[in-house]
Amino acid sequence: MTINNELVKSMKIYAEENNVPIMSDEGISYLTAFCMKNHIKNILEIGTAIGYSSILMAYTDDKVNVTTIERDEKRYLEAIKNVKRAKLEDRIELIYNDALDVKIEGEFDLIFIDAAKAQNIKFFEKYKKNLSKNGVIITDNMKFHGLIDKKEEEIESRNLRQLVRKIKEYKRYLDNNKEFETIYKNIGDGLAISIRKRG
Ligand code: SAM
Numbered sequence: 001m002t003i004n005n006e007l008v009k010s011m012k013i014y015a016e017e018n019n020v021p022i023m024s025d026e027g028i029s030y031l032t033a034f035c036m037k038n039h040i041k042n043i044l045e046i047g048t049a050i051g052y053s054s055i056l057m058a059y060t061d062d063k064v065n066v067t068t069i070e071r072d073e074k075r076y077l078e079a080i081k082n083v084k085r086a087k088l089e090d091r092i093e094l095i096y097n098d099a100l101d102v103k104i105e106g107e108f109d110l111i112f113i114d115a116a117k118a119q120n121i122k123f124f125e126k127y128k129k130n131l132s133k134n135g136v137i138i139t140d141n142m143k144f145h146g147l148i149d150k151k152e153e154e155i156e157s158r159n160l161r162q163l164v165r166k167i168k169e170y171k172r173y174l175d176n177n178k179e180f181e182t183i184y185k186n187i188g189d190g191l192a193i194s195i196r197k198r199g
């Protein structure tokens with residue numbers, strides 16, 4: 001399937017103009033290459049925003065199916081429009097709900113966590129049962145725009161300090177996880193790639 005470059009460009013402009021956080025160019029290039037290299041076919045995404053990463057992942061192969069969850073109505077409605085424009089309605093299922101409330105059936109070979117950063121542990125714990133045997137969980141924003149490497153006192157906003165603490169807590173959770181092994185990629189805003197430990 002050929003990429004609709006006009007659509008991709010217009011989604012990036014919309015995101016910029018409306019302050020919608022979408023994956024960085026570097027991050028999405030890595031993610032889509034990862035999907036192709038690992039023959040990823042079934043994807044669960046937590047955090048659709050306007051459908052940008054869902055659409056680009058679906059473009060990696062005609063057999064890719066994406067289920068994606070968004071709790072913000074305006075973004076969800078925008079994602080519906082974009083998925084229609086991309087002619088991917090039959091391969092991208094958009095769910096309007098809080099990912100912590102919705103029940104998702106089935107198994108996925110990639111679970112992409114890109115929603116409220118403070119909830120990452122909860123998303124991971126809730127959705128690991130939906131991961132196929134050799135599946136991968138990828139989490140974005142592990143660097144949190146460079147704030148992770150800053151001293152706490154250098155971060156002025158209390159909210160941001162709390163979020164940074166939460167991301168560090170998530171990293172400790174991944175590092176000490178008995179079931180999963182995680183590697184970190186210094187790509188885009190920082191990716192964590194978690195796979196089940198063997199044996
Ligand atoms: N993956 C998108 C992309 O790169 O095109 C970007 C997603 S954006 C970083 C995160 C989105 O997650 C926001 O639109 C936010 O409304 C949504 N979100 C945050 N917490 C959520 C939750 N608990 N359930 C569903 N969506 C959530």
